[in-house]
Amino acid sequence: MPGKHPDHPLADFKVGIDNVIFSVDTEQHRLLVLLVMRHEDPFIGQWSLPGTLVRQGESLETASYRVLSEKIRVNNLYVEQLYSFGGPKRDPREAEHAYNVRYLSVSYFALVRFAEAELIADGVSGIAWYPLNQLPELAFDHEEILTYGTLRLRNKVKYSPVVFDILPEMFTLSDLYQLYITILGDDFSDYSNFRTRLLKLGFLKDTGIKTSRGAGRPASLYRFEADAFEPLKDKPMVFV
Amino acid sequence: MPGKHPDHPLADFKVGIDNVIFSVDTEQHRLLVLLVMRHEDPFIGQWSLPGTLVRQGESLETASYRVLSEKIRVNNLYVEQLYSFGGPKRDPREAEHAYNVRYLSVSYFALVRFAEAELIADGVSGIAWYPLNQLPELAFDHEEILTYGTLRLRNKVKYSPVVFDILPEMFTLSDLYQLYITILGDDFSDYSNFRTRLLKLGFLKDTGIKTSRGAGRPASLYRFEADAFEPLKDKPMVFV
Numbered sequence: 328m329p330g331k332h333p334d335h336p337l338a339d340f341k342v343g344i345d346n347v348i349f350s351v352d353t354e355q356h357r358l359l360v361l362l363v364m365r366h367e368d369p370f371i372g373q374w375s376l377p378g379t380l381v382r383q384g385e386s387l388e389t390a391s392y393r394v395l396s397e398k399i400r401v402n403n404l405y406v407e408q409l410y411s412f413g414g415p416k417r418d419p420r421e422a423e424h425a426y427n428v429r430y431l432s433v434s435y436f437a438l439v440r441f442a443e444a445e446l447i448a449d450g451v452s453g454i455a456w457y458p459l460n461q462l463p464e465l466a467f468d469h470e471e472i473l474t475y476g477t478l479r480l481r482n483k484v485k486y487s488p489v490v491f492d493i494l495p496e497m498f499t500l501s502d503l504y505q506l507y508i509t510i511l512g513d514d515f516s517d518y519s520n521f522r523t524r525l526l527k528l529g530f531l532k533d534t535g536i537k538t539s540r541g542a543g544r545p546a547s548l549y550r551f552e553a554d555a556f557e558p559l560k561d562k563p564m565v566f567v
Numbered sequence: 568m569p570g571k572h573p574d575h576p577l578a579d580f581k582v583g584i585d586n587v588i589f590s591v592d593t594e595q596h597r598l599l600v601l602l603v604m605r606h607e608d609p610f611i612g613q614w615s616l617p618g619t620l621v622r623q624g625e626s627l628e629t630a631s632y633r634v635l636s637e638k639i640r641v642n643n644l645y646v647e648q649l650y651s652f653g654g655p656k657r658d659p660r661e662a663e664h665a666y667n668v669r670y671l672s673v674s675y676f677a678l679v680r681f682a683e684a685e686l687i688a689d690g691v692s693g694i695a696w697y698p699l700n701q702l703p704e705l706a707f708d709h710e711e712i713l714t715y716g717t718l719r720l721r722n723k724v725k726y727s728p729v730v731f732d733i734l735p736e737m738f739t740l741s742d743l744y745q746l747y748i749t750i751l752g753d754d755f756s757d758y759s760n761f762r763t764r765l766l767k768l769g770f771l772k773d774t775g776i777k778t779s780r781g782a783g784r785p786a787s788l789y790r791f792e793a794d795a796f797e798p799l800k801d802k803p804m805v806f807v
Binding site: 335408 | 667
């Protein structure tokens with residue numbers, strides 16, 4: 328029982344939640360992450376992922392939703408657990424305490440629809456969507472958490488239909504391709520392969536409606552068919 | 568600053584590590600998980616995942632490897648973080664403390680080669696590989712942790728070459744198929760599709776050596792070519 332050895336005292340922890348909330352501005356083709364300004368030490372005045380410390384009697388998920396409900400209004404917000412960062416010295420508050428209290432962060436992850444998400448600004452709190460390629464310096468180890476979250480997002484869009492949660496109900500294949508480029512970078516696939524592969528999976532339905540934008544031929548509008556995807560849900564597949 | 572509200576006191580935590588260590592007995596075609604007998608309260612005398620509490624100054628990974636090094640000797644053990652379970656009331660010790668200390672478990676996951684893994688029995692400690700379909704009752708919420716770990720394992724073998732870490736260096740395609748059946752169940756794919764798909768990926772090399780077992784034609788022995796897999800590593804793909 329190592330905990331009872333005086334040579335090896337157990338660490339005491341506070342547990343924090345940090346949320347990596349992504350969105351995509353489909354007009355400007357930018358991948359965005361939600362950041363808030365810190366108003367207390369440590370890292371006062373720096374940007375950080377929206378987080379909180381877990382209260383007595385509160386589950387990890389509840390803490391995640393609690394802090395998000397203070398920052399953002401959005402339909403069908405569903406967070407998933409990402410990773411736990413809990414090494415010694417990750418939080419400067421650890422050193423300040425006589426009790427040697429460590430701070431473990433359990434990170435959560437979501438992708439939300441940009442047009443619907445409403446940020447809650449109360450006059451003092453800084454809150455903003457930042458493009459991933461124009462980030463400010465982040466507090467704590469939040470850059471590392473965000474890097475991990477970005478990897479998860481890029482991986483997830485390859486295997487799961489999560490992008491359809493943030494597209495409009497009807498979209499062109501070119502809209503869809505552009506969204507993938509915004510998330511994955513522009514060398515992930517050429518359009519023709521992308522189109523062929525996605526259509527073969529069978530869950531995109533041509534609505535029969537055409538749209539005209541700018542010059543070029545009118546493009547067909549598609550819809551994601553959740554019913555057609557349902558039987559494929561547990562099959563391994565690759566979208567792009 | 569919710570932590571400073573007397574109405575919402577922060578929870579104090581100890582952090583535990585629980586390891587979900589899988590192996591496959593390829594002779595008897597059984598998927599196994601490593602369990603240890605508890606010798607202290609709570610759940611004294613029950614089987615549990617091998618775990619420990621994190622010590623002062625110790626990282627989460629170090630704690631995971633520390634407890635495993637006391638239980639099992641195996642080459643190239645590499646654990647990956649699985650999930651954190653941290654809800655209130657998941658550990659009966661929470662109630663016993665006047666300080667209302669909660670126990671959060673960060674679970675780690677590995678798949679090890681059965682023939683190489685040597686369990687360390689010190690005379691008092693119970694330690695055993697249990698087949699997944701013949702589990703005893705587990706302490707704490709370890710059944711839930713194990714269920715999560717099993718899902719991760721089944722998902723991982725579909726997308727990553729992790730099974731080649733536990734096969735012998737040379738194997739028949741039938742050995743490989745049998746290993747997938749042991750992990751995924753026998754309705755995941757028929758042999759002919761499996762064979763075609765795996766060979767098309769290009770990282771299995773026919774060694775030119777044949778093996779004879781029982782009746783039937785001699786079968787070709789294959790080898791996993793890490794060099795041929797390297798350029799595919801970051802590409803999304805499905806193995807089975």
